[in-house]
Structure formats: structure tokens, C-alpha cells
Amino acid sequence: xxxxxxxxxxxxxxxxxxxxxxxxxxxxxxxxxxxxxxxxxxxxxxxxxxxxxxxxxxxxxxxxxxxxxxxxxxxxxxxxxxxxxxxxxxxxxxxxxxxxxxxxxxxxxxxxxxxxxxxxxxxxxxxxxxxxxxxxxxxxxx
Numbered sequence: 001x002x003x004x005x006x007x008x009x010x011x012x013x014x015x016x017x018x019x020x021x022x023x024x025x026x027x028x029x030x031x032x033x034x035x036x037x038x039x040x041x042x043x044x045x046x047x048x049x050x051x052x053x054x055x056x057x058x059x060x061x062x063x064x065x066x067x068x069x070x071x072x073x074x075x076x077x078x079x080x081x082x083x084x085x086x087x088x089x090x091x092x093x094x095x096x097x098x099x100x101x102x103x104x105x106x107x108x109x110x111x112x113x114x115x116x117x118x119x120x121x122x123x124x125x126x127x128x129x130x131x132x133x134x135x136x137x138x139x140x141x142x
Contacts, residue, residue, distance in 0.1 A: 010045060043083040056089070077123070078123055091112065094112050
């Protein structure tokens with residue numbers, strides 16, 4: 001199961017606000033002249049910036065808006081995200097397993113989030129694990 005690719009434009013203001021919000025106002029993220037003089041020839045986004053991008057929805061995957069647990073997320077980059085570029089993002093269900101625990105059965109949903117350049121070259125990918133508790137599972141099955 002995979003979403004359709006969604007066009008995202010990496011805006012300077014969004015990168016600057018994100019960097020300030022996470023407490024990392026490094027000049028490579030916010031200073032235009034510094035970015036131009038860098039080896040990237042542009043400002044780049046912080047490593048966790050993809051969390052604010054649009055990845056589209058996966059048809060048939062309906063998760064509740066509350067009650068889920070963000071288990072872990074790992075980012076892998078082929079290169080940095082540059083301010084001003086266009087990235088096509090999509091998400092894909094990679095795996096789902098259930099495990100019994102002391103509070104009942106929990107579901108572990110692994111989703112990949114991916115970003116490609118305009119030619120289809122991979123820029124970044126991430127693996128996100130969503131934990132679905134017994135209470136949420138019961139609500140979803142009701």
C-alpha cells in the first residue's frame with residue numbers, strides 16, 4: 001500500500017521557522033549568504049524537517065487521530081534537502097505485526113516516508129513505527 005506522490009516546495013520561511021522551533025538556528029539553515037557560500041550553494045533543511053512535509057494518504061489505511069504511540073523514526077539521507085527545491089513525497093506501508101503484552105495485544109505498524117527530486121532520484125527516506133495499543137485496536141475494530 002502506497003500513497004500517490006505529493007509535490008512539496010521547500011520554502012525558506014518554513015525551514016527558518018522549523019530550525020528556530022527546534023532550537024537549532026545554525027546559519028546553514030537560516031542565513032541566505034552563509035548557505036550560498038557553503039558546499040551546498042544553498043541553505044539546507046534540518047535533518048528532521050521531513051516531519052512537516054506532505055506525504056499523501058494511503059488508500060484504505062485509516063488510523064485514529066489520537067491514542068497512537070510514536071515508537072521510533074529513523075532518517076536516511078542521500079543528500080541534504082535544499083531550500084527552494086521541489087520534492088515529491090510519498091508514504092508506504094512496510095510491515096504490520098502484533099505482539100501480546102501485559103496490557104493486551106499491541107500492533108506495530110512500520111511506514112516508510114520517502115522524498116524524491118523531480119527526476120525521481122531519492123533524497124531521503126525514513127522508517128516510522130506507530131504503536132497501536134489494545135484500547136485503540138478495540139476502538140478501530142468496533
